[in-house]
Amino acid sequence: MGVVVALDEEKRRASGVAALVELCAGDMREVNRLILDRVGSDVALIPEVANHLISSGGKRLRPMLTLAAARMCGYGGEGHVRLAAGVEFMHTATLLHDDVVDGSELRRGRLAARMLWGNSASVLVGDFLLGQAFKMMVEVGSLEALGILSDAAAVIAEGEVRQLASAKNMATTEDEYLYVVHAKTASLFAAAAEVGPVLAARDRGERAAFRSYGANLGTAFQLVDDVLDYDGDAADLGKEIGDDFREGKITLPVVLSYRRGSDEDRAFWRRVMEQNDRRDGDLDHAIALLRRHNALADTIARARHFGAVARDALAPFPDSEHKAALLSVVDFCIERAH
């Protein structure tokens, strides 16, 4: 009986993003073709490095947001394909640069590009992808869409610099962490969704609605990601347990556990996070503290809040397949934590 429930559960989860995948399948074929095309270069190192990451099986959620938002708003042209590919390139470039900055060894369960080709290649191929992203976006000819996406690129970079410049600090408040989430994750989700109605020349209110949907979905997505990093049951979803911990990343579950803990608990978090002194058994202890302080469950509760805001953002639009698919993605992002 447990197995039956588990299978049903699995199916329900899959259906959360399956509807979007199915609706975008045709457009995504074009996006993927464009990605393969634009990653090509006479400099063989570029496609090698880029394809290592591109072929490693990300969900491509962000470009699908652009595609679905444009179609939902009645866009009949082809510009959304280039914008979607640009969004995915922007995301890939960020990952390449992030891994260098964080000194990460793994990405999506494989060796990070920097471990195979070095930091310099990762930085420069990231720059190449950003350049290609802007080229494709310029080709679409929408100054408004270009403005939204270049704003996002600036916000992402500014957020990274801010994080780098501020010493690692366990006293980080939830608000301060959410500010980082907004810069690093939510801003690209927001831009990816907003350019859909922009291409379709929809009014200010509809653009704001998609922007709000994307930003809140992105925030919920990141918070659940933070939980999955400590949640053993979710290991089968392709995420390594303890990556954030090993990199000393202060995420919301850690912020909550630190704030709610005893002096002894806080000394532990400061040692492993601020002083980067991590020993055998520390990850297990960290997980035990997160559970004791209800930090994982409450991070999901916070994610639910943002998910609810994302849903209300799209509420005014008439029912459609695309709207239903975009709403299911909200559930998918949150339910994958169970």
Add this chain to the structure above:
Amino acid sequence: MGVVVALDEEKRRASGVAALVELCAGDMREVNRLILDRVGSDVALIPEVANHLISSGGKRLRPMLTLAAARMCGYGGEGHVRLAAGVEFMHTATLLHDDVVDGSELRRGRLAARMLWGNSASVLVGDFLLGQAFKMMVEVGSLEALGILSDAAAVIAEGEVRQLASAKNMATTEDEYLYVVHAKTASLFAAAAEVGPVLAARDRGERAAFRSYGANLGTAFQLVDDVLDYDGDAADLGKEIGDDFREGKITLPVVLSYRRGSDEDRAFWRRVMEQNDRRDGDLDHAIALLRRHNALADTIARARHFGAVARDALAPFPDSEHKAALLSVVDFCIERAH
């Protein structure tokens, strides 16, 4: 039996803010003395207009935040009294100016100052109070506290101008509305709380914690206020039902009901809010729509989220009377909606 429950309920609610009132009683006497002193002027119109509002029985929650935060952080001086009085003057000035901008006829159940002395007097007495507020804050001699409070003053004013410049728009998203709440309400709560640890020379992390507490408490407070404006059961708490509605204010319950409603519902909201065409029976219809779309209950759910963030912001501080009182205020702000 029902009566017994109601009384218990009343007592519990009162205790939510009673602990803070009691802890701050001594300091608040000084604050009130200072307020009476600084509102004095040879120009008789100034104390007349100012006292009309000052004596009308606001909760003085904001100055109590400053007092309690300073004491909780071990501050032993007297500067917090002047800052608290300054915070209350800033708040009073905002109310005077708001009533002019909104054309409000009532404030706290009495005629607005502008109805008795005219718009010009309200504007100028507001300016006088702002000036006095800054004078008192300067006297304290903390450039940091002064910076925090003057930032808040600028954010409040910028938020008002933004609201004035943007046409009234039912397509406002929840995010956009929360931005307004942050500027108009949360920023002063945040500053009022943050200057406490600043006076006590506490570190950056503790200042950020109080700032986060204040901002999230202020947001929760405003969202519940928005609900009370449509919630008949709460009329005994000194708030008139339907004030926001009569002034065509777009608040979160209205945003949610509009987004979740039918085309017909949306036409109603646009007529009463955007076109300011309000007829007999419209308020009852509005309340029915808010209930039908669960907009009041979900606004309170959103407020609970911010309340939870406010509580976690103060979680790291050792237990104390002041901490307990500040946490009770969070509950009070949310529970008064029931």
